Amino acid sequence: MSVNSQIAKELIEAVGGESNISSVAHCATRLRIMVNDKEKINQEQVENIEKVKGAFYNSGQYQVIFGTGTVNKIFAEVVDQGVSESSRDEQKADVKKQGNLFQRIIRTFGDVFVPIIPVLVATGLFMGLRGLVMQETVLAFFGMAPEDISDNFLLFTEVLTDTAFVFLPALVAWSAFRVFGGSPVIGLVLGLMLVSPALPNAWAVAAGDAEPLMFFGVLPVLGYQGSVLPAFIAGLVGAKMEKWIRNKVPESLDLIVTPFLTLLIMISLALFVLGPVLHSVEEIILSATVAVLDWPLGIAGLLIGFSNQIIVITGVHHVFNMMEIGLLESLGFNPYNAIITASVAAQGGAALAVGLKTKSKKLKALALPSSLSAFLGITEPAIFGVNLRYGKPFIMGLIGGGVGGFFASIMNLQGTGMSITVIPGTLLYLNEQLFLYILVNLIAIGVAFSLTWVFGYSDLDKVKENK
Structure with a gap:
């Protein structure tokens, strides 16, 4: 028996045996075990198993830390020994049923925002690299000065650093539709509508270079470039709206009517109701955050x-x-x-x-x-x-x-x-x-x-x- 196979055997025994394990999945560093009765887990025995770097029960899962690379091999051995495998999405569905309301809300935030973080990380790295190459000392090393940088190169760097934030509402709405059970592509289009070039640019309005569109003489409408909360709530409501409409529409008309009504209702609701209110809330939250950081x-x-x-x-x-x-x-x-x-x-x-x-x-x-x-x-x-x-x-x-x-x-x-x-x-x-x-x-x-x-x-x- 290999070392990893022995570790898997000892782990199954320490968490109460195969009968106490509902399913197993893994992420980058942890083996995630859904157990039927957490009282049967022998914590000390688990922690003393070779290669185990720690273990804890959280969010409905018993999570055993093995580290990158190792966890994949242990997972394969555990499955080979008869434990039921499940995807992370399937485990998430089980986990969502557990915990109090606050914990479920926080998990939902994580489910929506975590998938879009990699592109924001990449954007941050692009910004950092741009700041590096634009430093006078770095340019001088290559015999250049800031004025020697071409406009086309600066435009290229703006594409790298600005795109994710310009279309941030589209990313958020896409992810929210995915999490709340709607069609992600409808969420993506809804988010793109919030930053449509046909609407006055939010940054231009804030700088005084553009004016909002006035509907009914009193209601200002503009784009929501960079906004998060309006897109998040629009995605939540939109996904629920899509499912409700789909249940009411005959199957023969579903392909045409459901996306049409969902987008029509939601963009109207987002631009005229949700957007103005939630954007104001977002600004209050941001102002409070900045005020705390400025203590x-x-x-x-x-x-x-x-x-x-x-x-x-x-x-x-x-x-x-x-x-x-x-x-x-x-x-x-x-x-x-x-x-x-x-x-x-x-x-x-x-x-x-x-x-x-x-x-x-x-x-x-x-x-x-x-x-x-x-x-x-x-x-x-x-x-x-x-x-x-x-x-x-x-x-x-x-x-x-x-x-x-x-x-x-x-x-x-x-x-x-x-x-x-x-x-x-x-x-x-x-x-x-x-x-x-x-x-x-x-x-x-x-x-x-x-x-x-x-x-x-x-x-x-x-x-x-x-x-």
Whole structure:
């Protein structure tokens, strides 16, 4: 029997046997097990299995962290041993039935916004690279000056950096229709209608270069370039509307009537009712967010940097995706990213201290790769596999995150994108901020590492755990 096959066998036994497993799926780093009775899970036995970097029950799933690459092999072995396989979408459908109303709402936000984050990450990287190549010192290295850059090249860079945000409502409406059971292509077209060139451009109106269209003499109508909330709610309502219409229309007319009525009703509702109201709400939320981030003396960075990884544990951190998108669209930069980076880096620093200090080969083999994972922006192995298990390293990581976040706020760091942090996040600061960004990470890591080394961990903690 191979090592991975033995691990799969031990894991099935530790979670209560095959009869206690409803289905199994996996993501990039975790094996996600739907169990019939979570009380039958032997947590200690699971954590002592080779290659397991941590395990926890969350959002209706028992999630076992193996890491990139390894999880695919363990998943295959578990399925080979007779456990029922399910897709992530099928598991999501089961999970949605579990948890309280707030948890279900947050999961829904995540389901809508997570699929569009990769293109926004790419856009942020394009912005960072553009900032790098446009620096005078970089151009001088090639014997050039800013005025030597051709207009066509600048136009090309604008295509890379602006497209995702110009058509952001289309992406959001597409994803919302997909999540809420509508036809994604109808959501895509509805979102495109919200930014149609026939409507006055929202940015041009805001700059005073264009005037809204006036309907009925009192109702201003304009495009919703960069808006998130109107497209999200329009997608939600539109998907429900499409399903209702489809149930009422004869099958022979469905292909023609359903999309026609859905688009007609929804674009009217979006432009005349939902759009004006929700855009105002969106501006209030954004103004409140900016006001908090502008608190003096680095207070916002201290509080957010300290508390962020606590929020990650609860699984509701995806709700902040919409806020970051709004910051990028409205301000052109993201002051939230550097603060979050500090909180992520600090948990890696705490896990690194545990890995270097412990004499346990198993814990060392768990903690050191987990710290590297955190430095690459993924904190779950460090948090659930090491820091939370021993308690104090996690707290020291929170303190390091708070201190790093404080300096990020004081230094007014402004990322060009979102969703990548620590080492990969340097790509969002390829301008005059790069040194300060690295400094913030080193401060967060250094504080968490030092506190964990001195106060946060002793091998006596491991001895107590094993008693």
